[in-house]
Amino acid sequence: MMQKMMVSLGERSYPITIAAGLFSESASYWPLTAHQSVMVVTNETIAPLYLQPVLAQLSALGINADSVVLPDGEQYKSLSVLDTVFTALLEKPHGRDTTLIALGGGVIGDMTGFAAASYQRGVRFIQMPTTLLSQVDSSVGGKTAVNHPLGKNMIGAFYQPTSVVIDLDCLATLPPRELSSGLAEVIKYGVILDYAFFEWLEENIDALRRLDQKALAYCIRRCCELKAEIVAADEREQGNRALLNLGHTFGHAIEAHMGYGNWLHGEAVAAGMVMAARTAEQLGTFSASLTERLITLLLRAGLPVNGPQQMSAEDYLPHMMRDKKVLSGELRLVLPTDLGKAEVRSGVGHDTVLAAITKC
Amino acid sequence: MMQKMMVSLGERSYPITIAAGLFSESASYWPLTAHQSVMVVTNETIAPLYLQPVLAQLSALGINADSVVLPDGEQYKSLSVLDTVFTALLEKPHGRDTTLIALGGGVIGDMTGFAAASYQRGVRFIQMPTTLLSQVDSSVGGKTAVNHPLGKNMIGAFYQPTSVVIDLDCLATLPPRELSSGLAEVIKYGVILDYAFFEWLEENIDALRRLDQKALAYCIRRCCELKAEIVAADEREQGNRALLNLGHTFGHAIEAHMGYGNWLHGEAVAAGMVMAARTAEQLGTFSASLTERLITLLLRAGLPVNGPQQMSAEDYLPHMMRDKKVLSGELRLVLPTDLGKAEVRSGVGHDTVLAAITKC
Ligand SMILES: NC(=O)c1ccc[n+]([C@@H]2O[C@H](COP(=O)([O-])OP(=O)(O)OC[C@H]3O[C@@H](n4cnc5c(N)ncnc54)[C@H](O)[C@@H]3O)[C@@H](O)[C@H]2O)c1
Ligand SMILES: NC(=O)c1ccc[n+]([C@@H]2O[C@H](COP(=O)([O-])OP(=O)(O)OC[C@H]3O[C@@H](n4cnc5c(N)ncnc54)[C@H](O)[C@@H]3O)[C@@H](O)[C@H]2O)c1
Ligand SMILES: [Zn+2]
Ligand SMILES: [Zn+2]
Numbered sequence: 047m048m049q050k051m052m053v054s055l056g057e058r059s060y061p062i063t064i065a066a067g068l069f070s071e072s073a074s075y076w077p078l079t080a081h082q083s084v085m086v087v088t089n090e091t092i093a094p095l096y097l098q099p100v101l102a103q104l105s106a107l108g109i110n111a112d113s114v115v116l117p118d119g120e121q122y123k124s125l126s127v128l129d130t131v132f133t134a135l136l137e138k139p140h141g142r143d144t145t146l147i148a149l150g151g152g153v154i155g156d157m158t159g160f161a162a163a164s165y166q167r168g169v170r171f172i173q174m175p176t177t178l179l180s181q182v183d184s185s186v187g188g189k190t191a192v193n194h195p196l197g198k199n200m201i202g203a204f205y206q207p208t209s210v211v212i213d214l215d216c217l218a219t220l221p222p223r224e225l226s227s228g229l230a231e232v233i234k235y236g237v238i239l240d241y242a243f244f245e246w247l248e249e250n251i252d253a254l255r256r257l258d259q260k261a262l263a264y265c266i267r268r269c270c271e272l273k274a275e276i277v278a279a280d281e282r283e284q285g286n287r288a289l290l291n292l293g294h295t296f297g298h299a300i301e302a303h304m305g306y307g308n309w310l311h312g313e314a315v316a317a318g319m320v321m322a323a324r325t326a327e328q329l330g331t332f333s334a335s336l337t338e339r340l341i342t343l344l345l346r347a348g349l350p351v352n353g354p355q356q357m358s359a360e361d362y363l364p365h366m367m368r369d370k371k372v373l374s375g376e377l378r379l380v381l382p383t384d385l386g387k388a389e390v391r392s393g394v395g396h397d398t399v400l401a402a403i404t405k406c
Numbered sequence: 407m408m409q410k411m412m413v414s415l416g417e418r419s420y421p422i423t424i425a426a427g428l429f430s431e432s433a434s435y436w437p438l439t440a441h442q443s444v445m446v447v448t449n450e451t452i453a454p455l456y457l458q459p460v461l462a463q464l465s466a467l468g469i470n471a472d473s474v475v476l477p478d479g480e481q482y483k484s485l486s487v488l489d490t491v492f493t494a495l496l497e498k499p500h501g502r503d504t505t506l507i508a509l510g511g512g513v514i515g516d517m518t519g520f521a522a523a524s525y526q527r528g529v530r531f532i533q534m535p536t537t538l539l540s541q542v543d544s545s546v547g548g549k550t551a552v553n554h555p556l557g558k559n560m561i562g563a564f565y566q567p568t569s570v571v572i573d574l575d576c577l578a579t580l581p582p583r584e585l586s587s588g589l590a591e592v593i594k595y596g597v598i599l600d601y602a603f604f605e606w607l608e609e610n611i612d613a614l615r616r617l618d619q620k621a622l623a624y625c626i627r628r629c630c631e632l633k634a635e636i637v638a639a640d641e642r643e644q645g646n647r648a649l650l651n652l653g654h655t656f657g658h659a660i661e662a663h664m665g666y667g668n669w670l671h672g673e674a675v676a677a678g679m680v681m682a683a684r685t686a687e688q689l690g691t692f693s694a695s696l697t698e699r700l701i702t703l704l705l706r707a708g709l710p711v712n713g714p715q716q717m718s719a720e721d722y723l724p725h726m727m728r729d730k731k732v733l734s735g736e737l738r739l740v741l742p743t744d745l746g747k748a749e750v751r752s753g754v755g756h757d758t759v760l761a762a763i764t765k766c
Contacts, residue, residue: 125489129554136556139728164524167551167562168642191527194489196496202527203563282528368499 049267053186053274055281058206062186062270064263068213069099069174072107076209078172080108083140087131087158088149089118092176095219100149100174112138116154120307123153123193125201131161145170145208151177151224152184152311156202159190163205173207176216178228179312182235182269183290185210187277197368198298204282212270214262222255226348227312229254230293232265233343234319235272238289241386243268244343251346289388292380293318296353296403299365303357316349317406319382324402325394326381336385352406359403363396409627413546413634415641418566422546422630424623428573429459429534432467436569438532440468443500447491447518448509449478452536455579460509460534472498476514480667483513483553485561491521505530505568511537511584512544512671516562519550523565533567536576538588539672542595542629543650545570547637557728558658564642572630574622582615586708587672589614590653592625593703594679595632598649601746603628604703611706649748652740653678656713656763659725663717676709677766679742684762685754686741696745712766719763723756 048065068074078084084104088097093115104111114134116127135144148158148171155173162171173185191202217225229251236244246268247254253261273290280287296318300309323340326332341351353362366377377399382388408425428434438444444464448457453475464471474494476487495504508518508531515533522531533545551562577585589611596604606628607614613621633650640647656678660669683700686692701711713722726737737759742748 125485129485132554132561133556136554136560136728139556160524164520164561164563166560167549167564189527194492194496196493196499200496200526201492201524203524204527368496 047263049263051267051271051274053206054278055206060207060209062210062212062274064181064212064214064266064270066214066259068211069096069215070103072103074174074211074213075103075107075109075172078104078107078109078145082109083138083144084109084111084147085131085135085140085144086111086113086147086149087116087154087161088113089116089154091118092150092154096149096176096216100147112140116157120153120193120301120311121305123157123191125192125194128157128161128192131157132165135161135165140165140169142166142169145172147172147174148185148207149174149176150180151175152180155180155185156189156191156199159188159205159207160192160202163190163203168205170208171205173210175210175212177220178217178225178266179231180228181212181266182228183231183273185212186270186273187287188281189283198301210270212266214259214266217257217262222348223310225255225257227310229347230312230316230319230344230349232269233340233347234290234292234315235269237319237340237382237385238292238380238388239272239276239386240268241384243272244385248343251343255348288390289380292382292388293320293322295366295379296321296362299362300353300357302365303361304354309354313350316344316347317351317353320344320351321353321402321406322379322381324405325379325399326383328398328402329381329391329394331381331383331389336382339385353403359400362403363399366399407623409623411627411631411634413566414638415566420567420569422570422572422634424541424572424574424626424630426574426619428571429456429575430463432463434534434571434573435463435467435469435532438464438467438469438505442469443498443504444469444471444507445491445495445500445504446471446473446507446509447476447514447521448473449476449514451478452510452514456509456536456576460507472500476517480513480553480661480671481665483517483551485552485554488517488521488552491517492525495521495525500525500529502526502529505532507532507534508545508567509534509536510540511535512540515540515545516549516551516559519548519565519567520552520562523550523563528565530568531565533570535570535572537580538577538585538626539591540588541572541626542588543591543633545572546630546633547647548641549643558661570630572626574619574626577617577622582708583670585615585617587670589707590672590676590679590704590709592629593700593707594650594652594675595629597679597700597742597745598652598740598748599632599636599746600628601744603632604745608699608703611703615708648750649740652742652748653680653682655726655739656681656722659722660713660717662725663721664714669714673710676704676707677711677713680704680711681713681762681766682739682741684765685739685759686743688758688762689741689751689754691749692742692744696742699745713763719760722763723759726759
């Protein structure tokens with residue numbers, strides 16, 4: 047049972063395909079054709095699991111495929127590791143007509159996307175996301191980036207893939223903590239955009255954690271639909287797309303302070319969403335009972351709802367002020383106004399934020 | 407006597423302004439307004455000459471300006487030097503609403519443009535080109551890049567500036583060899599697009615080398631016009647824009663083989679144009695007498711018309727096969743068909759190219 051949808055961006059539109067077993071089907075490699083060249087970018091954890099089946103399909107299609115295997119971890123999402131991708135491409139060399147395939151989670155997807163955006167000023171790329179987080183969020187929408195020691199995702203591009211291919215079978219090998227991390231972004235969609243989906247999650251969170259295929263397929267499709275809609279309406283994040291950053295300004299502070307890779311992205315976002323909810327409570331725009339409902343769902347998803355013990359409230363602000371949403375020194379935050387609704391608030395006072403963090 | 411024109415690219419359109427003394431006029435800093443933040447990117451040669459006047463104007467306008475001074479040279483047009491620009495931006499920190507100003511030649515312009523394209527996935531930037539080459543060519547059109555050890559301009563983006571401000575006074579301090587290098591690109595426009603301009607150059611080449619203001623102003627305006635037209639018709643170099651690469655595939659081989667910075671870009675392009683002309687002769691599509699006219703003009707401009715003695719014809723091909731215009735292993739070259747006309751030729755035989763290089 048294959049699900050297919052389009053991200054509508056004019057001449058940059060592209061399909062998302064969702065089903066079990068997709069990596070082993072030749073149709074998944076559209077629009078590649080015989081004699082074209084491809085560079086599969088993956089990491090040392092994913093390569094032993096999924097690289098051979100992918101290369102086998104490419105080879106059966108008569109495609110000249112190379113691969114580059116990066117070290118695994120958020121700390122390697124850097125300009126210098128990116129450079130090794132460029133080196134691999136240039137050693138062959140791959141021309142402007144090559145295609146990159148991102149085979150991995152959000153780290154591989156973000157880096158490969160930025161490599162594709164910059165290699166020879168832009169080549170095609172295909173997303174083959176292998177984590178729940180990358181399937182529901184990072185592989186769709188064209189945000190690509192690497193980190194800088196002074197800030198996460200600070201160097202990147204808006205660059206859309208040619209196609210997104212989601213193979214549900216991948217999730218079987220995903221560590222449970224990574225699955226939970228993806229569920230944080232799933233829950234985020236419910237909070238900012240879709241109360242009915244939030245309720246569906248309250249009913250199906252256990253099925254999702256058990257990897258029930260039907261629940262997963264519906265969940266991933268719904269998230270991709272919501273993301274595709276928001277991206278189609280606001281590709282470069284000048285308006286509503288910013289809502290997708292709920293919990294992220296707080297979350298990035300946690301990730302940066304704790305050192306990339308110690309807290310998972312989704313874990314930091316989960317705690318960040320609670321902090322955003324508490325901030326909205328302080329401003330009188332969100333009720334404590336809804337925050338409790340959010341906390342309950344996050345906990346059932348296996349996620350943290352408090353920041354790290356080692357971090358004081360004051361530790362957050364310098365990181366938060368470096369966030370991309372900060373304009374001329376003014377803190378802008380995404381805050382929920384109801385379950386299923388959120389807004390971007392400018393000029394939120396530092397005291398309000400500190401008080402909210404202290405509660406978490 | 408100020409000259410002004412537009413590069414027409416829909417919502418990405420921007421003005422080019424040409425006059426003496428522009429860096430010291432507040433209107434040159436449009437569209438910046440008070441309280442905005444700016445990072446001026448320049449190098450250690452240009453900073454002592456032009457940074458203070460620029461910072462003084464910005465400060466008079468109430469703009470918060472920082473600056474970052476890079477080492478001087480093509481060998482520093484690298485991903486790792488780019489990283490120091492990001493570090494400077496993040497240390498303050500500069501937000502997504504900042505503007506970068508490229509104050510320098512093509513190296514600074516290309517790097518600053520790519521930094522602007524990638525910092526926080528894209529911020530505004532203004533080109534203030536200080537070499538003839540950057541004024542007539544690299545500052546207009548949105549090609550930005552850094553080099554990789556395995557190839558020139560291999561990592562970059564198409565990213566348009568907000569404005570291009572050309573101050574003719576800068577050229578007074580430019581070393582004569584650099585002026586000649588710029589004249590190579592000037593002559594290129596005549597060869598590929600405009601026979602009348604080629605003739606005008608034959609009449610005015612000495613005036614240009616003397617820095618005659620009237621001749622310079624006309625020459626730079628005409629080049630910017632030609633470039634703006636070609637860019638407006640083909641922003642991403644999928645068609646006619648490729649003609650601008652006349653001499654560049656050969657030239658890049660020279661630059662790469664000799665080590666970046668030993669041969670100037672325009673010098674390599676000058677020798678490369680003669681090689682392209684000789685290749686066209688081999689194919690019977692260009693006459694030897696026109697090549698002689700081109701050689702005469704290049705020599706009067708102070709440019710080389712032969713490749714480096716140390717390079718054998720065989721040394722060129724591996725570099726040329728790595729060129730961005732190579733598609734699936736097939737060599738594509740821009741070749742003149744007349745003075746004022748050129749074409750892109752695919753599948754030019756290696757023997758033909760070797761024979762042409764041997765003649766130079
Ligand atoms: N571009 C966007 O819009 C966007 C959105 C959200 C997050 N992100 C980015 O995504 C990244 C986080 O992505 P992530 O959570 O996928 O992390 P990740 O890519 O680091 O993957 C998590 C871990 O799971 C392993 N793994 C991946 N697939 C596996 C599989 N099928 N089986 C076993 N192990 C597997 C990986 O090797 C890694 O160790 C962050 O860098 C974040 O900034 C980007
Ligand atoms: N983006 C494009 O479309 C495009 C087109 C052509 C060339 N380029 C790139 O441009 C670069 C070459 O540019 P360039 O020739 O301007 O070289 P450059 O930037 O290295 O400048 C040449 C030298 O002149 C010095 N200088 C600059 N302005 C000066 C001034 N006013 N007075 C005294 N010294 C000054 C510089 O410090 C440098 O030492 C190459 O990297 C090439 O790839 C890009
Ligand atoms: Zn996220
Ligand atoms: Zn050039």
